[in-house]
Structures are given as C-alpha cells and as structure tokens.
Amino acid sequence: MPEKRPVRLVFNLTPSGIHDAAWKAQDDAATLSTNIDQLVENARIAEAGKLDAIFMPDSFGGLSADDPPRRPWRSLDPTVVFSAIAVATENIGLIATINSVYGAPFQVARDIASLDHLSRGRAGWNVITSQNAAALDVLGLDTVHERDAKYERAEEFVTIVHQLWDSLPQEAVVADAGAHRYVDVARTRPVEFEGRHFRAKGIHSVPPFEDNKPVIVQAGASEQSKQFGARWADALFTKHRTIASGQKFTADVGRYAEGAGRSSDDVLLLPGLLPIVGSTEEEARQIKRDLDEQLDFDHLREALAEKLGIGAGQLRDDRPLPYDAIEVEHASPYDRQQRGNLVQEAKDKDLTTRQVLLNNFLAGHRVVVGAPEQVADDLEAWVDARAADGFAFNVESNPRGIRSIVDGLVPELRRRGRFRTEYEGTTFRANLGIGAGSRAR
Template identity: 75%
Template sequence: MSQNKPVRLVFNLTPSGIHDAAWKQQESPATLSTDIDQLVESAKIAERGKLDAIFMPDSYGGLNKDDPPRRPWRSLDPTVVFAAIAVATDNIGLIATVNSLYNAPYQVARDIASLDHLSRGRAGWNVITSQNANSLDILGIDEVYERDEKYERAEEFLTIVHLLWESLPQEAILADAASHTYIDLDRAREVDFTGKHFSSKGISPVPPFEGNKPVIVQAGASQQSKEFGARWADALFTKHRTIESGQTFTRDARAFAEKAGRSADDILVLPGLLPILGSTEAEAKAIKRELDEQLDIEYLKAALAERLGIEPSQLDPAKELPYDAIEIENATPYDRQQRGNLVQEAKDRGFTTLDVLYNNITAGHRVVVGTPEQLADDFVAWIDADASDGFAFNVESNPRGIEAIVDGLVPELQKRGRFRTDYDGTTFRSNLGVGSGTKAPR
C-alpha cells in the first residue's frame, strides 16, 4: 500500500450540521431545512477546499410523530437541491440519495442523467434499499421485503438504470441535416428487460454526458450488501469506529469486487466520520462541549439503549456500559457490527456511558476532536493501514464546521502531500479516480 495515497473527502451536507443541538445556534432555525441559499453556500465552501463531493442523505419518511425530529434534517429533494448547486459550482461531485425499491427505474435513470448534464458530468447516486415503517406509511405501502427479495429488486433496478444510461450513445445522435436524420436508431441500444420485479422497454431520451456515467455509491454492512455494492458501486459508505473493523470491511469489499470480475482498485471505502476542529485541542473540545450540553440526555439514552439491545434504565451516565448485558454474537449482522464497534471503542478509550452518549450522535459514526494536525494524523493512519480510502464526513454545525475543514484540515493534508491542490479533471469520475464504472449485464 502506497504511503502517499490521496485522502478522499466527501461532505455530508445537512442544513444545520449533524449535531442534534446545532440548530439552536443558528440565526433562523425555523427555515433551515428549506434554506437553499445556505445549502448552496456550504457547497461553494466545500468546492473551495477541493473536496471530492457533497452528498445528501434522504428517506421517503414524513415527519415521524412518535419520534419528533431532533434537528432540521431531510426536507428538500436532494436531486432538486443539487440542480441548484450544479449551476453555482464547477468541479465538486454531487451525490443524490434515491431509493431503489420504491421508484420507477426509468424515472431515476432520467433524473440522475439530467443532473449529470446540468453539472457537466458531476452527478452521483447514493443507492439505498431502506424500508423503514415511517417511509412505508407515507408511501401507502404495506409490504416489507425480506432481505433476499430486497436485493433481487435492487439488482433488477440497477440493471435497468444502467441499460437506460447506455441506450442512447452519443454516436447515435447524427444530427445530419442532409439525410434528415437526427437519431440513428440502428446505433441505439433499445432496452427490453423483463424481470421478476421490474420491467422496461424503450430508449432513454437522455444521452450520457460526453460518454460519462454517474458515480454509484452504496452503503451497508451485511454480506449481501457488500456483494451488491461490489458489483455496482464505485464507492461504499460504511460505519466503522476502529481501524481493525475498517480493515476487515475494506479487505472483504475488495475481495467481493474481484469475485465480481472487477479490480480491487475499482471501489473506494469511505467510512462516516464527525471531525470537530479547533485551532487548539482545548478549543475543539469546547466547541463540542458547548453543543453537547444542549442535548436531551434522556432521548440519547433511549436511542443508545435501542442500538445496544438493552433497556434505558440499564444505562448509568456516570458508569461504563453494562457490557455483560449487551448481546453481540447472536445479534443480526447489522446490529452485531454496530454494537461491536460501539463496545470496542468504549473499552479502548475507557469511556463512561456519558462519553458514549456524546460520541454516538452521528448514527454510529466515529467522532474525532482536535487540531488540524491531530485530525490529519488520524486520517492518514486509517488510510495507511488500509482501513479506508478517505471519509464521508459530517460537520457538527454549518457553516462553521465545513469552513474549519476547508481552512484548517485541508491545508494540513496538502502540506503532507495527501490531498489535491486543484481538481484533476472535469468530471466527478475523473476527480474521484474510479474509472468508467460498471457496465449493465446484457
């Protein structure tokens, strides 16, 4: 493994920041979730730092009345937001989250291809297969797919989308006035796919942008998810709190890619992360402490207890976690990974339960607090240990957090020769260094 491997950085764009208390520090908190000007400004700051991409998480759930939102979160459609950001930026990648179970493949293919044209080759798609109860309720769907059927549907969905992206190659658009021929249908590749779950027949009206294919991102921890991602994705979003678990996931993902006929280098592994920066370690800790002190501890206890599979009453903030009560080995694959990561980090760092609560505010992602030098040390250690290729990072509060990354961490990584000083190409693919992407099976 090269010790000069570049650090890849993808920014999770949320309206106020990922910390549950961040909105309380904003001037106009009531309009944060729909403030397109602030979202665009955060994206421009990220591009100033030469970051690889921005992504926006999303689900189809409406407001969950049983669990009131703790912060401004999912509101505007990511693809629509990125259309606005596309015209305000020039180089940074734009990864929209779209569900692959409850959409029409054609609609997604057209939306993402359209974004690729609007951004001149900078579109990405974060493929999700979530089916939480809140989403099913608002969509009016009763059926929950078992794991095998869920991934069957996703396989067919991705196949159709890729076939549609390949159906109208640029060479089919003749625009020949002399022969009165605009499109040569003989050079098109009509889709004729009938599957168990989805079907599609026809030719996409959207040609690829200069032969480009949008970047595919996927997240998941189970073996089926990793195998699915290894077949289709250019980058994998993951949750790892220790270098050892990151190494295992990265090794498995690359092995699955090779098994699928791809190169191990075709996939980037990008664990989630919350870096909190200050000019000194004390300043960084003070920034986090000021936010933490505004949190609802009882809510956090309930959320952590659910994740650990125990009762909230078993958690004493002043004591260590009740390790003997936490079932790991017999848990589901997803819970086993999440619980194992939390427990191992707590043991390694000597955390009290309160420490765990304050370091579990990002849906299981790792929290790193310190100076640009300390964070650069941490990032480089993970990459040089082959535990990741970079990070899909959150910021605690917008725009402070992204400004700190761009003005503090990025220059430190550049000084070490581990981060670009300018973009390498004109498309998201060329900047991310992930090749031409997966071809649809025919």
C-alpha cells in the first residue's frame, strides 16, 4: 500500500473569524481588530493541535469613509503580532504577509529575519503583489503597475531579499577578541543589485538563525503568479472550489517549477477552505444557519453581482445564477479565475443564487460543513486527487472555529494516519519537511 500523504493545515488568524456575521455575537466587538490577547490565545489553540502554521493576511490601505468596514478588519501589523506570538508559542510556523510591490526590500529582509530569530526558525513570508486605490492613496502614490511590470518589480524585490539573507552567513560572525574582529568581511557575500525598479548594495545586518531560511509563501492565480510562485515559493495559497480546478493548478505549477530547475514536489499547494465542524452534521449546519441569519443580504447581492460582472437586478434568490449573462472567458485573468470558480461550483452543485450568497463567495474559498468524519473525507479526497497538499483554514468564528478543528477534525485525521501527533522538528522548514536549498535562482 502506498504511504498516505500527510494533510498540511495552516490557520488564517483573523480577529473574529471569516464569516461576515461572526463579530456580532462576540464580547467586546469594538476591540476585536486590536485584541492581541485573543490573537495569541487562538495561536496557542492552533499550536496545541500541532497545526503547521498560522498566517495573517494584510494589505496597505486605510479605512474608507465612503465604504467603511462591515466587520472587524485587518488592523495590526502581522510582523508585530507574530513577535508577540513567537514568545507565547514554541513550534508553530508564523507566516507574515508583506507586499513586494511597495516598500524597501531591506526592511522586509530585516523584519522577517528578526522574526525568524525571535521564533527560533519559525518565520515565513507571504509574498503579495496587490495594488488598490486605498493603498495608493495612503502611500501617496499615483502609479498602478501593469501585471507584467508588477511581477517584474516583485521578482527584483524577492531577489534582493534573498541576497540580503545570504550576505551575512553565520560563519562570518567570528567574534574574535584577540584579533579585535567581530565580523570577518571576507566571509560575507555583499549584495550588488541593480534592476529597473530596485537597487541594493551592502551587507545585511541580521545573520540567519542557525543557517535557516524563512519559508516563502505566495498567493495568486494568473500565469505570471504561478510562474513567480514556482520559482520562489515553498508553498502557494490558492482559491479553488472544485477538485478539477485544483488539479489543473497543481499540474501548471509543477510544470513551471520543473522549468525553473526545481522538482514539482518542491512547492506545496494550500487552497483556502472554510470548514464548519460540529459534533454532528446537524450541529454544524445549525452553527452556519445561526450566523447566516445575521447577514446583510442586500449588500451580499450587490457584491455578488459585481464579482459576476452583471447587475444586481439580474439575480433572483430562488433561481440559479443567470449563466447566459455572465462573461467568464473574456474577463480579466483575475475575474476569469474568480468567476469561473463560482460559476462552475454553482453548476456542479445546482445552487440557487441564495445558496451562492451563503457559500463564502466574498472570501472566495469553498465551504465544507459537517461532522469531523465528513470534513476529513473531503480533505482526503482533495489530497489524494493531487488537487492539494493541505489547506489554508479560515474558520467561521473565533475561538469556536479553531477549537472545533483542534478538538474534532485533527483527532479524526490522526486516526486515519493523515496528520502528525507531534512536531517533527523545531523549525518551520523541518515541520513542513522541506529543505533550504530547493529554491530556483
């Protein structure tokens, strides 16, 4: 019998949970975006379940007076939050999201390397390339980079970060008192990079933690994004609502990785998922119903229409989506992927418009509702079909959601031989089972 592939589990650390109504039933709702005690506690629960990592999404941009948040937002800087979590945990990976289009590569290299020391080898960087009007406004910028230019900037940015991480190897820090020399410059690898968008010259100020290199994660669906991730990333966050879509993405990334001189197994695929786990299927469905009843359906209907590129008046709650009116093939690459996922899942499951509205379409990740056995069946099906190596978990509400994963789903996966009982090592790389030298150059 072939060995069962392990299911990798990463937890999206959100203030209240991913469901738009999760915050409405929680104590001290007004402080959820900045409640560091709750974030630390959720991280501890995830580590008690031996999850691979936690990550925090992030994006530049202040609050909009025209369209204020309808739920607790991403407020605190992920690297600062993870500095607190690093000293409150021992094994779980910590993936901070930082943009690679804006800012300075040196600052990112320093922030992530510092986090790697604070956590003793558990740092990760989720590389994003997002651009939006709010970010441009708050940063005082005018230029929106076209897709090719955006990834060209990201390529230079990540290259400099890696060169900086390599520039001060641990063996260069000799601390030779007799020679009055702390660093042997001859053993350093100074950076001299001159690109179209960024340049850097010099030696990094932070040596690596025990020759470890932070884990690189990247998200995106375009061909440029897949190629970029195949060159640089150890893991990819993806959005897929069907196994067929996940399989195609896996095959594409594997092909690009091999073209970059890597193995197709060097890059882990972690599609987003919202599992709502109860002790029984009915309990799980009731948890979802209770939250769904508090949603603003007018807002959701307008948001769905915008995602589908149609008017809100074309949607009827008790009818299927108006497929003939939805343009997928000739949409932009991002819209094509998002719309294609929504439309295909709606067709496959014969969903009404109302069911689509209740199916986590805003976050873009599919929903699985049921008892631990049912959710585990779903996860196994995706991993065994090579549509995923694991999942980036969103939970409907915190801390109930992460506790249901740790107390219900994880024991079921262990019973099936699909999830660890103890961490394999002390660093994030060791626990993921990936080496430091597999990345293409």
